Amino acid sequence: NAGVMQNPRHLVRRRGQEARLRCSPVKGHSHVYWYRQLPEEGLKFMVYLQKENIIDESGMPKERFSAEFPKEGPSILRIQQVVRGDSAAYFCASSPSGPLGYGYTFGSGTRLTVV
Amino acid sequence: EDKVVQSPLSLVVHEGDTVTLNCSYEVTNFRSLLWYKQEKKAPTFLFMLTSSGIEKKSGRLSSILDKKELSSILNITATQTGDSAIYLCAALVLNFGNEKLTFGTGTRLTIIP
Numbered sequence: 001n002a003g004v005m006q007n008p009r010h011l012v013r014r015r016g017q018e019a020r021l022r023c024s025p026v027k028g029h030s031h032v033y034w035y036r037q038l039p040e041e042g043l044k045f046m047v048y049l050q051k052e053n054i055i056d057e058s059g060m061p062k063e064r065f066s067a068e069f070p071k072e073g074p075s076i077l078r079i080q081q082v083v084r085g086d087s088a089a090y091f092c093a094s095s096p097s098g099p100l101g102y103g104y105t106f107g108s109g110t111r112l113t114v115v
Numbered sequence: 116e117d118k119v120v121q122s123p124l125s126l127v128v129h130e131g132d133t134v135t136l137n138c139s140y141e142v143t144n145f146r147s148l149l150w151y152k153q154e155k156k157a158p159t160f161l162f163m164l165t166s167s168g169i170e171k172k173s174g175r176l177s178s179i180l181d182k183k184e185l186s187s188i189l190n191i192t193a194t195q196t197g198d199s200a201i202y203l204c205a206a207l208v209l210n211f212g213n214e215k216l217t218f219g220t221g222t223r224l225t226i227i228p
Contacts, residue, residue: 003157004157033215033216035218040220041220042119042121042203042218042219042220042221043158043203043205043216043218044218045215045216045217045218048213048215055213056210056211056213056215058210058211091157091158104160104216105157106151106157106158106159107157108156108157109156109157
């Protein structure tokens with residue numbers, strides 16, 4: 001029973017390039033959440049998606065960041081024209097039927113480094 | 116803005132010691148308080164606390180919520196080197212009809228053999 005799979009584990013991008021982070025939720029989970037963890041900081045909520053819908057994007061920066069969770073395939077967090085300040089660990093979590101913390105399963109994260 | 120504060124930020128103790136980690140929250144529409152352990156990878160779930168004053172236990176770990184004081188503690192007794200990790204607490208809040216987790220910055224616990 002695979003958990004939440006995130007790839008790549010590590011991603012290096014030059015300033016101005018695009019970064020695509022992928023998250024495959026636990027089989028049967030239809031709710032996906034993205035969090036960002038800056039060095040020495042806690043996890044910050046970014047966006048909550050259900051299949052084909054963005055439910056809550058109150059934590060997403062207004063520009064350059066977008067997320068989707070298509071009917072088929074993984075959820076994608078996309079960062080356009082990356083800057084050094086985007087360097088962070090990005091974690092995805094999934095749950096079977098909406099939040100209720102104990103149902104969350106986290107992935108191992110993608111560590112993005114912008115050079 | 117919702118806020119979750121953890122203390123201490125870091126803690127170094129010897130194996131066998133007992134530690135208490137603190138978490139306080141100032142959030143609107145509070146539902147529950149959760150504790151996670153984060154080693155090098157994904158945070159793993161420890162406890163979810165919804166009712167005040169009821170202790171939850173799992174082996175050497177225990178936790179309790181005080182809704183009057185808007186706080187929670189996580190206790191670890193007879194610590195082992197494998198307990199070294201970042202411990203995160205998070206408040207589950209209702210946000211525009213949807214629930215979401217607001218995390219603290221974590222307590223980095225280091226156990227010295």
